[in-house]
């Protein structure tokens with residue numbers, strides 16, 4: 001279960017999903033994210049950086065330019081064994097990069113950003129950061145108000161429509177519809193992209209970010 005005090009805000013939570021300026025610096029022990037132990041420092045919680053791709057470049061190594069929640073554009077350098085080639089097909093402008101345990105890094109060319117060494121901490125989510133945050137708000141609202149009572153396409157209410165149960169989208173389990181016609185219409189009208197965002201929000205929401213007992217990976 002997610003931690004109760006941040007449950008409503010999900011991806012808007014600035015400690016779990018910090019903007020670049022709030023990430024720990026790799027040369028410091030940030031007490032928000034690390035405990036200083038007797039031998040070495042260890043994470044005290046989980047966190048994930050989110051940034052939307054605005055550009056990518058680099059010939060032998062992929063470098064992504066991403067814009068974070070606060071609008072700051074930073075570099076993500078892929079220092080994985082394959083230098084980011086596996087991710088290359090998903091690198092589209094407007095898609096969102098998620099980096100678990102990202103830390104502020106100063107690159108040789110004087111830009112700042114995040115250096116990624118493990119392929120398991122980075123994913124590209126095929127929707128914009130805005131879509132992802134909106135999906136997060138939708139999930140948070142649903143968590144507060146309970147099951148939606150209206151068809152996500154025509155708006156028909158569950159009580160008055162004659163249909164006792166709205167059908168839930170089987171992928172995101174978030175959107176609900178009065179029937180197949182409305183479901184198909186909503187999919188064509190944009191739920192396809194929204195659905196992917198919702199599935200990712202649920203992946204994030206299903207984890208307890210406040211307690212560290214081993215690293216998460218994608």
Ligand SMILES: [Zn+2]
Nearest residue numbers: 151154178182
């Ligand atoms: Zn409907």
Ligand SMILES: [Zn+2]
Nearest residue numbers: 169171172195
């Ligand atoms: Zn869906």
